[in-house]
Amino acid sequence: MSIQLIIVAALAIGAFASADPNYKPPRPAYGAPPRYEYVEIPHCAKNTTKSWCLEDSEYPQHEVQQALDEHYQAVLAFYKDKLASTENSVDGLDKLNDEVYLCPSSTGYIRPLRAINVDGKWRTIINNVESYGIKYTQTARVEECDVVVGTPCPLVESCYNSKCIQKNMFHRFLVYNPYDENFPFAIEKFKLPGSCGCVVGAFHL
8 A cells, every 4th residue: 555655656746847848947046236327417407507516405415424424434544625725827916806817717616516527427526514523525616718618819919819718627526426335435537617718829910
């Protein structure tokens, strides 16, 4: 009797174990999930034609502060905040308004909350956030042409070919990247308007 039961059980197991020739087992899930690059355009970008935002209602203040607290020592190791300063181009001038430029421009000092880096991607910049008694600020001097770029320089005689050009400068900012789980901070480069220049060409009658 026991031998018959063993034979019946073996036949039953064999029947259930028969493989379907069209059956493909699912691939096992292993390894870390793929990383997706952060390409979101911030809401503040809709309200400006510039490559930076000085105001941002969606700035992740709380998240940035928490990350700064968690990585306090590491962030301090490479964080630098240099106060912006302007050196007059002519000795004896004590006010910026006294300087004379061949192309009119506007100068200001900004602390951007978001900006487009040299790779054309919007980044969250650490600004006006406090952690363990340290207020993180990053200031940049910008100077933009007040005339249409390419037009003749107003203070150059018309007998010379001239045009106003916008010159840019590169700045390095400490940025916050919430998608980097190990260390959500980095130093990245940004191109901002640095001066409004005048190119003078050949003399003509």
